[in-house]
Amino acid sequence: MLSGAAVLVVLGLMIGSTTLDSLPVFFSQGISFLTGTNWDPGASRTEITGTYQAWVFIYGTLVTSLIAIVIALPVAVGIALFLTEVAGHRLARPLIYMVELLAAVPSVIYGLWGLHFFAPVILKPPANAVSDALGFIPIFAGPVISFNFFFAGVVLAIMIIPIITALVREVFTAVPDTDRQAGFALGATRWEVMRSIVVPRSRPGIIGATMLGLGRALGETIAVALLIGGGTAINFSIFQQGETIAAKIVNTFQESTPEGIDALIALGVTLFAMTIVINVAARLIVRRLGDVSGEAVA
Amino acid sequence: MTTAHMPLRLTTGSGRRRARFSRFMTGVMAVAVLLALIPLLLIIGVTVAKGLPALNWEFLTSTFNHSRREAGGGYLHGLVGTLYMGGLAALMSIPMGIGAAIFLTEFPRHRLSGPVRFFSDVMTGVPSVFVGLFVYTILVRQIGFGTFVGALSLAIIMLPIVVRSSEEVLRLVPGELKRASYALGATQWQTVFGVALPTAAPGLITGSMLAVARALGETAPLVLTALAAQSVVIDFQGGGQTALPLLIFREARGAFEAGQQRAWAGALELMMLVLLLTVLARLVGRQSRYRG
Numbered sequence: 001m002l003s004g005a006a007v008l009v010v011l012g013l014m015i016g017s018t019t020l021d022s023l024p025v026f027f028s029q030g031i032s033f034l035t036g037t038n039w040d041p042g043a044s045r046t047e048i049t050g051t052y053q054a055w056v057f058i059y060g061t062l063v064t065s066l067i068a069i070v071i072a073l074p075v076a077v078g079i080a081l082f083l084t085e086v087a088g089h090r091l092a093r094p095l096i097y098m099v100e101l102l103a104a105v106p107s108v109i110y111g112l113w114g115l116h117f118f119a120p121v122i123l124k125p126p127a128n129a130v131s132d133a134l135g136f137i138p139i140f141a142g143p144v145i146s147f148n149f150f151f152a153g154v155v156l157a158i159m160i161i162p163i164i165t166a167l168v169r170e171v172f173t174a175v176p177d178t179d180r181q182a183g184f185a186l187g188a189t190r191w192e193v194m195r196s197i198v199v200p201r202s203r204p205g206i207i208g209a210t211m212l213g214l215g216r217a218l219g220e221t222i223a224v225a226l227l228i229g230g231g232t233a234i235n236f237s238i239f240q241q242g243e244t245i246a247a248k249i250v251n252t253f254q255e256s257t258p259e260g261i262d263a264l265i266a267l268g269v270t271l272f273a274m275t276i277v278i279n280v281a282a283r284l285i286v287r288r289l290g291d292v293s294g295e296a297v298a
Numbered sequence: 299m300t301t302a303h304m305p306l307r308l309t310t311g312s313g314r315r316r317a318r319f320s321r322f323m324t325g326v327m328a329v330a331v332l333l334a335l336i337p338l339l340l341i342i343g344v345t346v347a348k349g350l351p352a353l354n355w356e357f358l359t360s361t362f363n364h365s366r367r368e369a370g371g372g373y374l375h376g377l378v379g380t381l382y383m384g385g386l387a388a389l390m391s392i393p394m395g396i397g398a399a400i401f402l403t404e405f406p407r408h409r410l411s412g413p414v415r416f417f418s419d420v421m422t423g424v425p426s427v428f429v430g431l432f433v434y435t436i437l438v439r440q441i442g443f444g445t446f447v448g449a450l451s452l453a454i455i456m457l458p459i460v461v462r463s464s465e466e467v468l469r470l471v472p473g474e475l476k477r478a479s480y481a482l483g484a485t486q487w488q489t490v491f492g493v494a495l496p497t498a499a500p501g502l503i504t505g506s507m508l509a510v511a512r513a514l515g516e517t518a519p520l521v522l523t524a525l526a527a528q529s530v531v532i533d534f535q536g537g538g539q540t541a542l543p544l545l546i547f548r549e550a551r552g553a554f555e556a557g558q559q560r561a562w563a564g565a566l567e568l569m570m571l572v573l574l575l576t577v578l579a580r581l582v583g584r585q586s587r588y589r590g
Contacts, residue, residue, distance in 0.1 A: 007414050010457065218425070219423075221518035250522075
């Protein structure tokens with residue numbers, strides 16, 4: 001069947017054509033493309049004359065995604081436990097629906113809302129407090145500026161919570177009721193059943209869900225582009241500005257020279273490689289769970 | 299089966315203390331739910347509050363081709379572009395996606411079906427900005443920015459979503475129905491088109507509508523393919539196209555109050571469009587007799 005093969009062809013073309021276009025950049029920069037911090041595009045139409053070193057953007061991508069996962073994972077597992085183990089059907093159904101709605105909101109709206117409301121009004125005061133109290137630790141060093149890793153990470157967390165929740169909830173539901181009843185029969189409290197039976201049995205699913213969430217966070221573009229501020233230096237404080245790979249691409253695409261665009265494509269290939277490794281690993285883990293469809297993750 | 303190997307770690311201490319701790323942890327989980335619901339309410343609430351004052355008839359029916367710092371005008375060109383590219387993307391990806399899903403359910407043992415299923419899953423995780431770059435390298439460099447290339451990038455984003463959701467519902471079509479059709483002498487294709495597809499139709503529509511909703515909100519691939527337009531564009535290809543998310547993105551970061559006003563109104567318009575599609579999709583899905 002042709003349509004089936006189309007999926008494979010599209011994915012293959014995707015990898016092939018972008019890699020081909022970015023090869024000159026990779027060859028001219030060598031390993032320093034990944035490790036260097038100097039991004040200085042040249043203006044040539046035919047050859048690579050600038051310096052393209054992407055570590056600043058890779059660093060920004062990793063930091064924002066890490067912040068997002070650290071926040072989203074416990075919240076998502078908490079929500080999933082509440083929905084499957086605590087709330088009855090009556091309460092769980094509308095709640096599930098609402099958490100899913102969170103995933104339906106377009107990313108540009110997250111960006112607009114984060115930039116003009118959530119970050120300045122809700123996040124700034126606690127960020128200032130943390131920076132004042134713990135500012136002697138480099139990652140919390142102030143001053144808190146209006147675009148930073150932390151704001152981008154928190155908004156990313158909100159965006160990936162529904163993805164992780166949906167999958168973790170499915171895994172928790174798959175735990176047989178007899179296991180829970182065995183726990184209760186031994187005198188375990190509800191929390192002890194969750195901690196010693198439900199969560200351990202679901203560990204591979206939780207790991208898979210986390211990695212899918214991480215993959216989404218790495219590639220998220222527009223909301224981050226609006227919140228992270230840009231810049232070409234590595235800042236260790238999470239309250240300072242930075243740049244991610246995806247944000248760099250949409251932020252500079254329009255004013256880029258032809259060779260600059262090739263460099264952006266090379267950035268895209270790097271990002272793609274990062275997400276594909278994580279996604280394939282996550283899918284393999286989730287696939288091994290058998291029954292779980294992961295449909296909600298689409 | 300595996301539980302036999304798992305030691306049940308009971309907290310030591312009095313039963314009352316353990317029960318209290320259990321209740322405390324339940325409370326912590328309820329807080330986690332609130333942590334997700336509060337942003338949802340805030341994002342809808344703030345968008346409505348800031349967007350509603352500016353979302354008037356003029357906004358819906360006009361464009362702004364004057365200066366960005368002036369108030370007035372609207373996102374008509376964005377709405378047209380969004381619907382135009384969304385419609386084209388749906389035309390490209392839905393038949394293809396349902397076709398692939400039929401392939402997966404009708405030939406589950408085919409050599410290709412394992413890889414197709416696996417890589418559709420993987421494709422849902424491909425960053426949308428990368429899809430934009432891809433379309434840029436294969437088409438935009440040759441034929442320029444425009445409606446068609448924008449729509450194509452949206453179609454690529456929709457494709458795996460349509461495949462996976464359609465496969466899910468096609469697989470729920472009861473085997474007895476299909477066997478009854480075969481018993482009456484129907485061929486495989488008659489069975490697929492006469493029995494399986496109509497039975498699964500509500501689910502197929504739900505999945506497709508959710509995919510469209512997702513595509514309408516995409517911004518990043520359009521930055522690289524549709525680029526921009528100052529007025530309503532009806533050209534199929536060439537010269538650039540715009541969309542609601544693109545206009546919101548551009549004006550959200552602008553320094554001008556008037557532009558931000560329009561961005562909020564556009565956000566409300568886009569959110570209503572997307573949420574309406576999402577809710578409608580769920581309603582259609584509820585009509586289905588065979589669902590998971």
